[in-house]
Amino acid sequence: MTRTGRLTAAVLGGVALLCGVVVAAPAASAPPPGFTVEVLSGRPDTVTGGDALVAVTVPRNVPVHHVEVTVDDVDVTSAFAPTEPRVLVGLVDGLDHGVNTLRVESNGAGRGRPVAELELTNHPATGPVFSGPQTSLYCSADGAPWNLGDVDDFCHVDGTQVTYRYRTTGGTFADLPDGGLPDDVATTTTTEGEEVPYVVRIERGTLNRAVYETAVLHVPGNPAPDAWTDTPGWNERLVYTFGGGCGVGHHQGEATGGVEQDLMLSQGYAVASSTLNVYQQNCDDVTSAETAMMVKEHLVETLGPVDLTMGWGGSAGTMQQLLISNAYPGILDGVIGDIGYSDERSVTPNGHDCRGFLNYWQSTDLEWSDAARQAVTGYGTADACFGYSLFDGVDNPQTGCHPSIPAEDLWSEENPDGLRCTVSDLNRNVYGVDENGYGRRTAPDNVGVQYGLRALADGTISAEQFVDLNAEVGGMDLNGNRTATRSEASPEALTAAYATGRLNQFTGGLVHTPVLEIRRYRDDVGDFHDRYRSWVMRERVLAAHGNADTHVSWTSPDDPAVGAQMAADALAAMDAWLTERLALTGGGEPSRAETVAARPRDLTDGCYLADGSFVSETISYSDEGVCNEAFPYHADPRVVAGGPLASDVLKCALQPLDRDAYPVEFTDAQWARLEQAFPTGVCDWSAPGVGQVPLAGTWLDFGG
Structure with a gap:
């Protein structure tokens, strides 16, 4: 067309x-x-x-x-x-x-x-639009690696910077020299069948206080891209990339999700991203959504209308795609997520669980085997907790900020008015503030959580280990200090998390947004990007809609070549899905039925085996099936404690301790310790979580 x-x-x-x-x-x-x-x-x-x-x-x-x-x-x-x-x-x-x-x-x-x-x-181009009052941000656009020029009080630079790169016949990117195309410039054939020189126009600037990048095939000397004429090589489709991690840097950032993407550019896609779409630099999906919206708007004004936009990114890059698609539908048309999670707030508690476990195992006099530690964590290996402990820092006000920020600007006991580097403070427009003016927190909260309950039942840990762990695991206070008592979240913040979509219930824009998530399997080496997270998504989709017709899940071995093939197949499959849906809707907002009808008939769940072959198999949280035998599921500490597979309870409802409810006999001394560990009761996982309310709506504005 x-x-x-x-x-x-x-x-x-x-x-x-x-x-x-x-x-x-x-x-x-x-x-x-x-x-x-x-x-x-x-x-x-x-x-x-x-x-x-x-x-x-x-x-x-x-x-x-x-x-x-x-x-x-x-x-x-x-x-x-x-x-x-x-x-x-x-x-x-x-x-x-x-x-x-x-x-x-x-x-x-x-x-x-x-x-x-x-x-x-x-x-304003500096924002905000719907994210609410802006937090402190330290600028980087005027320095390395960007060097975009002088910044104003909003870290904004007037104008844009355009440079050119090209793909060599040797398969690498290089700066395009002045004076015509070099002899080693490659050619590429786009999805439209158009063969063009593989030369990429890269534009950089600032929007919403972020440094953004866009990339598209374009040869200098040709007419500049605009909205009225075709740009040779561009297939009028966009891939928006998102970066992983989770950090509260209060810093403009030093990297985007990456736009020099051969897989996309070689086929004619435009690619865009920004520094505030990298969660390690900005663990706030509302400003990530707002920034993606603004960057996409600018790209359309520069190049012309976009037929469809696909998200792309791994780990927290998947989180952002899912959260944005659910809370601010229309920015992305489809999600392609790698090694990802449903959201940040429901996975961060595992980081706190792991920090508590690691501290406990380093201090206890009891002997814990690797099998016992693994059974309590639920992961493929006990060592996975070392990776998950990284999440502990996002709720510590002293450890999350960018190292370039002066120490005298940061919060401390001696400087109570300083900048607090926690997710709760970064997202204070969503969660509100407490009586101290600190952001209300949704995590950590482990009140009533009986760590290792399933391991106790199957005999992997002893009654004494179960009691000692739960009596000594402790928690974290508002200022990041480890405490002997359990952590407790704000009920108001919990309600806000569910109502605004920070806890992703897949009931907003994900009603009609197709999701194709891929995962290179690393459960067996202690990577916390475990396959169980794919099942969390499936559980939530099933709970919301009764079927998973908009969610596709693929797994492969941890092999770069097979993983690259899986990623390329995912891009092609999502393009085909969205192209068919566009034909059905004519560009209007799709219904779930239209999205399901547009799904290619051969697009199924499944896995890639070591030889690169694909096995079509509906995912199931079980031991049965070719894919489950090749890539077995595990769990997490909350599942081992009796929690739901959907991992959607941030704070459990409580019920009284019942000595008869356990599969073992406790001594009186052990029971006394349990009563002390759980003075208000233990989790009743059959009840909804505290504050677990439906999504209040999409396109919410936090400017009030």
């Missing part, structure tokens, strides 16, 4: 949803009765940077040259040009902050010709 054809599909298919246009959709055989107007670069209520790419479809009773477009009575008609006979596209700029009224009419409107109006709500 040509660009003009795609624009027509987008305008006619997406107007009613995105723009609230005043005209009704016409009958298939009749011409449209009035103008239709759409913001191609995003939603009309989230315009940023003072400009928006707008499409106007002109009814047949109005000559195109009679169309007039104004914004708050200022004529902007000259910004519009035809992309096909009755579609005009224009980059409207100079918008004021706040509401701007765009009006489309014919200079013959007084003779019964149609009129349409649309409100464009503009926000």
Whole structure:
């Protein structure tokens, strides 16, 4: 389909949803009765940077040259040009902050010709849009590795930096020299069958206080990309990359999710990302969503409309894709996640569990075998806890900030007004603040958790080990100090976590967003990106919808070649899925039924074996099946403690201790220690978690 054809599909298919246009959709055989107007670069209520790419479809009773477009009575008609006979596209700029009224009419409107109006709500290029009051951020755009120029108080740099790279015939990227293409420049064939020089235009700048990057095939000297003409080599599709980790750096960042991606660029995809889409630099999915929205908006205004956008990223890069797709649907059309998790808040408790275990095992006089330690953690090896202990730092106000931030600016007992580097403080707009002004926390909380309960039942640990572990494991206070008592979360923060989508229940945009998650299997070497996390996603999808028709899960051995093939297959499969759905919807918001109908018939769960062959097999949390034998599931400390496989309870409801409920006999001394360890009772996993409420809605605004 040509660009003009795609624009027509987008305008006619997406107007009613995105723009609230005043005209009704016409009958298939009749011409449209009035103008239709759409913001191609995003939603009309989230315009940023003072400009928006707008499409106007002109009814047949109005000559195109009679169309007039104004914004708050200022004529902007000259910004519009035809992309096909009755579609005009224009980059409207100079918008004021706040509401701007765009009006489309014919200079013959007084003779019964149609009129349409649309409100464009503009926000600063530095943000925020919906994330709420901004936290402190230390700039890096003016230094290495970016060197973008002088920054203002918002870490913003005026203008953009454009450089070029090329793919050599030897299979590497290199800087493109001045003076024409070098002899060793490779060529590539895109998904559209177009063969072009493999030269990549990379643009860098700042948006929403993040450094962003975009990349697309483009040879310098050719006409600059714009919204009205095709860019040779670009297939008009976007892959947005997200980075992993989890950190509270309060720093602009030194890396994006990466745009120099041969797999995507060689096929003609544009690639985009930013520093605030790397969770190690910004463990906040709301600002990640906001930033991705703004970067995508800018890319559309630069290159033209995007047919579809796929997310890409591993570990917390998957977290972000899932959270953004659920809470802010439409930014991403599909999720391709690698070694990922459903969200951050429900996996971080495992880090605190592991920190408690490690501290306990280093101090106890009891002997614990590797098998006993593994049984308590639930992981493939006991050593996995060493990796999970990294999560402990995101709730410690003194350890999470970027090392470049001056020590005198950071929180301490002596500097109580300093910057606190916890996820709860970073996300204070979501969770609120306590009486100290600190961000309310959803984790850690281990009140009532009976660590090792399943291991006790199967005889892997003794009654004395069970009692001693639970009596001594302790917790963490608000200031990151280990405590003898268990940790307790804020009930208000817990409710906010569920209601706003920080605990991902897959009931927002993930109702209709296809998810293809892949995983190179490393359970057996102690990697905490364990296969159980794939089943957590499946449990939640099944709980939300009764079927998993929008979720596909693949596993492979930990082999780079097989893993690369799996990733390439995933990109092709998601592209096919979304292409078919686009044909069904015409560009409008999809339903779950349309997403399911568009799923390729041969796209199934399964696994890749060591020889690269694929086994089609529905995933199941069991020992049965070829894939489960090759890549067995494990669990985590909360599952071993009796918790749900969905891992969706941040704080359990409690029930009284019952001595008769255990499969072993405790001595009176042991029972007394358990009563002391659980003074308010133990977890009742059959009940909903504390604060476990439904999602309140999507596109929530935290600016209040």
